[in-house]
Amino acid sequence: MPTAASMTIQARLDRLPRSWYVWRIVVLISLGGFFEFYDLFFTAYVAPGMIKSGLFTPQSLGALASLHVIAVAGFGTFVFATFAGLWVGALFGSQIADRMGRRKIFTWSLIWYMVCSAIMAFQDTGFALNVWRFIAGIGLGVELVTIDTYIAELIPRRERGRAFSISQFITYCAVPLIAFLAWQLVPLAPLGLDGWRWVVLIGSVGAIVVWVLRLGIPESPRWLARHGRREEADRIVASIEKAVAAETGRPLPEPIPEPAEAEGLGALAEAFRPPYRSRTIMLSVFNFAQTIGFYGFAAWVPTLLISRGVHVTTSLEYAFIIAIANPFGPLLGTLFADRIERKWQIVLAALGMGVFMALFAGLNAPAALIIVGVLFTLCANTLSYAFHNYQAELYPTRIRARAVGFVYSWSRLSAAFAGLAIGYILNVAGVPGVAAFIGVAMLVVMASIGIYGPRTRELALEQIAH
Numbered sequence: 001m002p003t004a005a006s007m008t009i010q011a012r013l014d015r016l017p018r019s020w021y022v023w024r025i026v027v028l029i030s031l032g033g034f035f036e037f038y039d040l041f042f043t044a045y046v047a048p049g050m051i052k053s054g055l056f057t058p059q060s061l062g063a064l065a066s067l068h069v070i071a072v073a074g075f076g077t078f079v080f081a082t083f084a085g086l087w088v089g090a091l092f093g094s095q096i097a098d099r100m101g102r103r104k105i106f107t108w109s110l111i112w113y114m115v116c117s118a119i120m121a122f123q124d125t126g127f128a129l130n131v132w133r134f135i136a137g138i139g140l141g142v143e144l145v146t147i148d149t150y151i152a153e154l155i156p157r158r159e160r161g162r163a164f165s166i167s168q169f170i171t172y173c174a175v176p177l178i179a180f181l182a183w184q185l186v187p188l189a190p191l192g193l194d195g196w197r198w199v200v201l202i203g204s205v206g207a208i209v210v211w212v213l214r215l216g217i218p219e220s221p222r223w224l225a226r227h228g229r230r231e232e233a234d235r236i237v238a239s240i241e242k243a244v245a246a247e248t249g250r251p252l253p254e255p256i257p258e259p260a261e262a263e264g265l266g267a268l269a270e271a272f273r274p275p276y277r278s279r280t281i282m283l284s285v286f287n288f289a290q291t292i293g294f295y296g297f298a299a300w301v302p303t304l305l306i307s308r309g310v311h312v313t314t315s316l317e318y319a320f321i322i323a324i325a326n327p328f329g330p331l332l333g334t335l336f337a338d339r340i341e342r343k344w345q346i347v348l349a350a351l352g353m354g355v356f357m358a359l360f361a362g363l364n365a366p367a368a369l370i371i372v373g374v375l376f377t378l379c380a381n382t383l384s385y386a387f388h389n390y391q392a393e394l395y396p397t398r399i400r401a402r403a404v405g406f407v408y409s410w411s412r413l414s415a416a417f418a419g420l421a422i423g424y425i426l427n428v429a430g431v432p433g434v435a436a437f438i439g440v441a442m443l444v445v446m447a448s449i450g451i452y453g454p455r456t457r458e459l460a461l462e463q464i465a466h
Contacts, residue, residue, distance in 0.1 A: 009225040011255035021243040033171035035207040045182035049196030060126035076423030081130035085137020087412035093142030094405020106146040112139030114207040121200040152392035153222040161337030164389035168330035179323035183316040271403040282452040287411035292441035322373035329381030343453035345386040352379030354442035361435035393456045396465035
């Protein structure tokens with residue numbers, strides 16, 4: 001299709017002033033992300049309950065227990081199943097979003113993992129639990145990539161950073177909710193059903209409401225333009241322009257002509273050719289390393305606290321207090337998200353994660369553990385919103401979802417094996433060993449992005465893609 005069409009669409013979107021109409025779409029998408037994060041992060045908080053239910057004994061794990069490292073890792077098998085599913089979804093499912101559209105994929109992948117998680121809640125063996133967790137993870141993997149792609153394509157370039165920080169503020173609000181529910185429910189068995197099962201089911205029920213709300217979200221105009229559906233793209237952008245003009249009460253500024261997106265293969269192979277090959281390598285290395293730090297703490301925080309001598313029930317209480325900090329990293333990011341170059345936000349956040357994890361490993365006092373856990377969490381979630389934005393900016397619309405899915409899939413793969421590795425390291429070297437493992441990963445993050453990452457701040461997506 002003519003490149004002039006996509007140039008017109010992108011110029012019209014990038015000149016939009018700030019408005020509630022556009023931000024409402026971001027909020028609706030992010031509400032779906034809320035339950036994705038709910039589903040993703042309950043991993044850490046239901047761990048004590050699942051272990052108490054005997055789901056990770058060799059007998060319950062069945063064939064999985066034949067591998068010695070898995071038998072030692074115990075709960076690490078559940079973490080492995082989660083991220084193995086996310087890897088499949090991110091790598092293979094994301095390609096569908098470039099072919100079929102953003103809206104359709106993030107709508108139906110929500111249903112996928114909601115149903116699978118509900119089924120998982122009623123499994124009585126570790127083997128069956130892990131199988132359904134893997135299947136649910138596929139839907140999660142598709143959803144997370146598609147949301148990043150959609151937000152990057154919709155929001156004007158001057159506000160992309162703030163849009164991602166607000167989006168992740170909303171999604172991370174799920175984490176303190178999970179932690180609170182786990183603190184209250186996991187030690188109990190309401191109506192004879194294990195508390196951890198209630199935590200899983202509550203998320204599935206809530207996701208139904210969000211699925212209905214998101215049905216009114218339009219397709220990405222940039223995607224439509226790239227696929228020859230010019231009239232649809234024009235109609236959607238025109239409706240956005242009309243609503244924004246009515247809201248602001250003044251005419252919109254004239255679109256400023258910008259370079260059109262270059263033509264290309266529109267296939268994943270393009271991500272391995274110049275100028276994208278170096279970005280693909282950089283982001284693959286970065287994603288493999290960042291997850292070790294991010295989920296190495298987030299998915300294990302109650303267990304790490306127990307290893308520091310904190311009682312099981314008390315560890316859930318402390319984990320809840322730490323979890324309250326989750327939304328505030330992205331919220332603080334709204335102050336500087338579009339003022340500081342994205343790559344340096346990532347580097348500084350990784351530095352903070354390495355330092356605070358080292359401090360956490362040497363502490364025993366409850367108050368100190370909580371304070372350092374909160375500071376680590378703030379840094380981790382600053383890194384999260386910044387890199388979700390950054391990697392979505394570095395590829396053109398024609399391959400954005402599949403390329404982001406590929407590089408992001410390395411984080412899912414590393415998290416799957418890091419879950420086993422951390423379970424093993426925790427058994428043989430304690431929390432200091434885990435801290436060293438995370439520290440090395442953060443050094444890799446800082447080097448890959450700091451040395452090789454291009455700048456993106458306030459540039460049009462099509463400029464960055466050249």
